[in-house]
Amino acid sequence: MTAQANSLAPGLSAPPAAGGVMQPALLTRLRRRYGLSVVLIAILLVLVVLPAVFMFVGALMSGGMADPNAHFTLQKLRLVYTTWPYLHALGFTLMMSGGVAALATVVGVATAWLVARTDIPRKGFLELCLIAPLFLSPFVGGLAWLILGSPKSGLINVMARDFLGLRTPLINVVTTTGIVCVMALYFVPYAYLTVSSSLRNMDPAMEEASYLNGAGIVSTALRITLPVLRPALISAYFFIFVLAAGTFSIPAVLGGASRVPFLAVIVFQTSASYPIDYGKSAAVGTVLFWVSVMGVMLYRFASQSARRFVTVTARGFRIRQVRLRGWRGPAMAVIAVYVLLAIGLPYLALIYTALTRYITASVLHAPWTLDNVMWARDAPEVTDSIVNTLLVGVVTPTICVGFAVLLAFAIRRLRVPFARTLDYLAMFPIAIPGIVLGTGIFWTYVTTPVYGTIWILVLAFLASYLPFAYRISDTALLQIDKSWEEASSLCGAAHGRTLWRVTVPLIRPALLSAWVMVFIFSVREISAAILLASPSNEVLSTVSWNYLDYGDQQKAAVLGLIQTVILIGGVLMGQFVFRVRLTQAV
Amino acid sequence: MAQLQVDRLSIRYGQYLAVDDVSFDVREGEFVSLLGPSGCGKTTTLRCIAGLETASSGRIAIGGQRVADGSWEVPPNKRGVNMVFQSYAVWPHMTVFENVAYGLRSQRVPTAELTRRVRDTLEMVGLGAFEKRYGTELSGGQQQRLAVARAVVTSPRLLLFDEPLSNLDAGLRERMRVELTELQRRLGRTSVYVTHDQAEAMAMSDRVILMRNGRIVQQGTPRDLYETPNCRFAAEFVGNANLLPGVLDGPGRIRVGDLRLNAATPASGDADLLVCIRPENVQIAGEAGGENVFAAQVERVGYLGNSLSCEISAGGLRLRADLPAHSRMQQGASIHLRVDPANITLVPEVAEAAI
Numbered sequence: 040m041t042a043q044a045n046s047l048a049p050g051l052s053a054p055p056a057a058g059g060v061m062q063p064a065l066l067t068r069l070r071r072r073y074g075l076s077v078v079l080i081a082i083l084l085v086l087v088v089l090p091a092v093f094m095f096v097g098a099l100m101s102g103g104m105a106d107p108n109a110h111f112t113l114q115k116l117r118l119v120y121t122t123w124p125y126l127h128a129l130g131f132t133l134m135m136s137g138g139v140a141a142l143a144t145v146v147g148v149a150t151a152w153l154v155a156r157t158d159i160p161r162k163g164f165l166e167l168c169l170i171a172p173l174f175l176s177p178f179v180g181g182l183a184w185l186i187l188g189s190p191k192s193g194l195i196n197v198m199a200r201d202f203l204g205l206r207t208p209l210i211n212v213v214t215t216t217g218i219v220c221v222m223a224l225y226f227v228p229y230a231y232l233t234v235s236s237s238l239r240n241m242d243p244a245m246e247e248a249s250y251l252n253g254a255g256i257v258s259t260a261l262r263i264t265l266p267v268l269r270p271a272l273i274s275a276y277f278f279i280f281v282l283a284a285g286t287f288s289i290p291a292v293l294g295g296a297s298r299v300p301f302l303a304v305i306v307f308q309t310s311a312s313y314p315i316d317y318g319k320s321a322a323v324g325t326v327l328f329w330v331s332v333m334g335v336m337l338y339r340f341a342s343q344s345a346r347r348f349v350t351v352t353a354r355g356f357r358i359r360q361v362r363l364r365g366w367r368g369p370a371m372a373v374i375a376v377y378v379l380l381a382i383g384l385p386y387l388a389l390i391y392t393a394l395t396r397y398i399t400a401s402v403l404h405a406p407w408t409l410d411n412v413m414w415a416r417d418a419p420e421v422t423d424s425i426v427n428t429l430l431v432g433v434v435t436p437t438i439c440v441g442f443a444v445l446l447a448f449a450i451r452r453l454r455v456p457f458a459r460t461l462d463y464l465a466m467f468p469i470a471i472p473g474i475v476l477g478t479g480i481f482w483t484y485v486t487t488p489v490y491g492t493i494w495i496l497v498l499a500f501l502a503s504y505l506p507f508a509y510r511i512s513d514t515a516l517l518q519i520d521k522s523w524e525e526a527s528s529l530c531g532a533a534h535g536r537t538l539w540r541v542t543v544p545l546i547r548p549a550l551l552s553a554w555v556m557v558f559i560f561s562v563r564e565i566s567a568a569i570l571l572a573s574p575s576n577e578v579l580s581t582v583s584w585n586y587l588d589y590g591d592q593q594k595a596a597v598l599g600l601i602q603t604v605i606l607i608g609g610v611l612m613g614q615f616v617f618r619v620r621l622t623q624a625v
Numbered sequence: 626m627a628q629l630q631v632d633r634l635s636i637r638y639g640q641y642l643a644v645d646d647v648s649f650d651v652r653e654g655e656f657v658s659l660l661g662p663s664g665c666g667k668t669t670t671l672r673c674i675a676g677l678e679t680a681s682s683g684r685i686a687i688g689g690q691r692v693a694d695g696s697w698e699v700p701p702n703k704r705g706v707n708m709v710f711q712s713y714a715v716w717p718h719m720t721v722f723e724n725v726a727y728g729l730r731s732q733r734v735p736t737a738e739l740t741r742r743v744r745d746t747l748e749m750v751g752l753g754a755f756e757k758r759y760g761t762e763l764s765g766g767q768q769q770r771l772a773v774a775r776a777v778v779t780s781p782r783l784l785l786f787d788e789p790l791s792n793l794d795a796g797l798r799e800r801m802r803v804e805l806t807e808l809q810r811r812l813g814r815t816s817v818y819v820t821h822d823q824a825e826a827m828a829m830s831d832r833v834i835l836m837r838n839g840r841i842v843q844q845g846t847p848r849d850l851y852e853t854p855n856c857r858f859a860a861e862f863v864g865n866a867n868l869l870p871g872v873l874d875g876p877g878r879i880r881v882g883d884l885r886l887n888a889a890t891p892a893s894g895d896a897d898l899l900v901c902i903r904p905e906n907v908q909i910a911g912e913a914g915g916e917n918v919f920a921a922q923v924e925r926v927g928y929l930g931n932s933l934s935c936e937i938s939a940g941g942l943r944l945r946a947d948l949p950a951h952s953r954m955q956q957g958a959s960i961h962l963r964v965d966p967a968n969i970t971l972v973p974e975v976a977e978a979a980i
């Protein structure tokens with residue numbers, strides 16, 4: 040062990056003048072330091088690197104892991120990387136994700152500007168409305184939009200027929216444009232939060248100087264505000280791009296691979312429906328992985344230059360608010376329409392569907408029923424999935440945040456060896472979309488007893504959300520004064536004790552908000568869960584997906600609503616029990 | 626006709642009166658400072674003149690043209706004023722040239738003239754060599770010059786400065802103050818300058834308006850303010866002052882503690898007043914006797930290089946005196962001091978409560 044540790048750090052030299060008596064104590068301490076690093080690195084390798092490696096291995100195999108005749112082959116990679124259907128899907132994925140990111144960023148900028156820079160009333164409430172979709176499930180949103188906007192039986196089209204007498208469908212979300220728009224709805228909050236925090240950090244005098252130099256409101260917004268925000272916009276754009284490219288739920292619900300060749304959907308379909316080919320699924324996963332890595336690199340580049348661009352601000356509260364006057368109505372309407380599309384209509388549709396027996400040609404003769412609700416109350420399948428969802432929802436954030444704090448403390452405070460490596464490993468999963476991680480985890484654990492249990496989901500979610508929890512813990516550590524901890528160490532407390540008794544209580548608010556956010560992410564997750572689903576580890580999102588797949592929108596809607604209730608419960612708990620400001624955690 | 630007229634301006638934030646019934650004029654070409662401790666409403670007043678803040682009541686006219694009347698107002702981009710911000714607000718995404726050209730482009734100045742004017746202005750502030758740099762690639766002092774160039778290039782009817790030197794370190798601040806004063810003399814622009822630094826206000830301004838708690842306390846030339854403060858606050862804020870409670874004995878005769886002194890300035894009717902004696906106006910008298918000569922004891926001596934800052938007691942009072950460094954005053958020495966009657970200012974004590 041000692042020899043190993045020493046060979047890991049060739050550059051390290053023992054302090055000079057250390058007396059012979061000191062030597063053994065020093066060695067013990069070194070071993071302890073390296074010991075921690077080695078353990079942390081090992082955990083991270085297993086948790087986040089192994090699945091990625093196994094996915095590549097899987098892409099090179101002719102058959103599944105359990106197949107004794109499987110051998111290495113380049114055939115699948117060649118197929119996926121060089122033939123038209125897959126290249127087309129790649130192009131399509133890039134285009135759609137680019138479109139989603141552009142749309143979400145534009146809406147995010149516009150709304151953030153309205154809230155931060157104008158005299159629009161009820162800002163706090165508006166902001167809450169703009170952020171709310173973040174706490175809801177995109178899958179459930181996609182389901183709701185399928186119910187609302189499919190060309191024949193979509194509620195909006197049905198009502199247009201009922202009340203306006205229209206013969207042709209009013210809208211159709213089961214198209215590329217429709218999918219892009221619905222996805223954009225659920226990514227607007229990310230753009231909003233990035234842009235509004237940049238707007239808050241921007242010296243308002245820059246805009247005021249523009250007014251005094253004779254420029255009007257529009258001209259100032261376009262020539263000063265937007266360019267100064269540009270790095271923030273670019274980083275928001277790529278952040279959303281990566282999220283969108285890895286999103287399985289909405290394109291799967293609204294498209295299906297036949298119509299919309301979206302990589303994330305293909306990964307699922309090649310491993311879930313006939314002809315099942317796990318190797319091909321993994322190969323497509325690797326393409327998506329590279330897309331993601333590229334997006335994350337561009338994002339990092341942009342946010343670094345954004346940081347260089349940050350300007351000092353003298354006094355935050357002083358900004359000449361743009362008077363909207365007659366534009367107040369239209370401005371409020373823009374936000375109201377967004378909220379209606381992202382939250383209002385979808386949940387009305389879900390509730391309507393949950394309370395009806397089947398889809399009708401007219402809402403005027405809706406077959407109202409409580410059967411679906413009764414079914415949800417009595418079906419053991421539903422109870423099981425609720426229990427599983429809650430279990431995953433509680434276990435994942437607890438381990439995730441605990442491990443993240445330990446990592447951050449070891450890296451930033453103990454300055455363990457290989458801190459940079461640890462940091463990279465901990466952040467690595469942001470480049471792995473859930474569905475890709477699911478593929479990797481599948482290949483890694485399919486032959487182990489963990490596969491098929493609820494713990495496989497916990498493993499997947501832990502890896503997925505570790506970067507998020509780690510980033511929050513690290514930022515929180517940066518913000519507290521080191522001397523508190525030093526005081527504790529000087530008082531003779533061991534590192535573990537210092538961490539537990541001093542550091543953790545000091546950064547408690549940040550940790551609690553990280554916990555609540557990871558809870559929300561875990562409860563609504565579907566991309567990895569769907570790949571790892573088996574009858575014994577169903578969660579609400581996968582059961583809901585199954586019913587939707589059978590064509591039973593009513594039961595899918597009920598399950599989606601139950602999931603939403605749990606999510607709202609999580610948010611309320613965060614807000615009122617933990618008293619954390621969730622918006623700052625994101 | 627004054628270039629700027631501020632008439633009974635009040636600005637309220639909720640219940641809080643940030644600016645309370647402020648009126649003043651600035652003549653064409655005049656350089657006026659708003660001076661006062663931080664939080665007294667200087668910036669708010671300035672921003673209201675610029676149109677960045679809305680008045681609760683009162684009127685503002687620039688060049689004889691009304692720009693604000695109650696809550697009716699001309700927007701800032703149509704007021705023909707320009708401002709140098711405390712944070713400089715240099716646009717980071719534009720070059721130095723573009724920063725300065727921005728205002729001229731808004732005025733649709735033809736390219737040839739625009740280039741000439743921008744170059745001239747940059748030359749004038751000493752940034753001629755930097756026109757291709759980006760705003761963020763400049764040092765603090767250079768950003769400050771750029772902010773000034775950007776504000777003067779548009780030939781505003783009124784130039785506003787909000788503590789432009791406060792973000793610079795001491796040495797640079799001194800130099801920029803000189804440069805700014807020179808520039809101002811050369812351009813002769815009508816300017817309103819906000820600062821909390823009395824030395825800055827005194828050195829640069831034609832006239833100083835002293836503010837406190839949102840109100841104007843006193844206005845006048847720097848000399849007026851220094852020599853005839855009209856209240857305790859004015860005397861203490863502008864320079865150092867010994868303020869001693871005194872009683873009027875007769876015309877030009879006052880009693881301060883056990884001292885009887887003559888003052889050249891006539892006192893206003895009241896018997897209770899403050900006697901203001903600047904430390905540097907306390908002189909060493911050769912011998913006892915003579916007008917305003919009194920015996921004193923040196924209690925403490927501080928060596929400042931160019932002078933001795935002494936605390937003395939005389940007639941049951943303690944006061945500060947700045948004595949020449951070569952006088953080699955020792956602690957405990959008994960001496961005779963003298964104050965010229967012209968250097969004794971009487972400040973009405975009652976004015977305090979009303980301010």
Ligand SMILES: Nc1ncnc2c1ncn2[C@@H]1O[C@H](COP(=O)(O)OP(=O)(O)O)[C@@H](O)[C@H]1O
Pocket residue numbers: 356357638641643661662663664665666667668669670
């Ligand atoms: N937008 C605002 N809302 C509330 N109070 C304000 C606002 N702007 C200024 N104030 C208050 O008005 C007072 C005057 O501020 P300011 O004009 O900045 O003072 P100065 O520039 O003289 O330091 C301060 O007490 C400040 O807190």
Ligand SMILES: [Mg+2]
Pocket residue numbers: 664667668669788
């Ligand atoms: Mg100020």
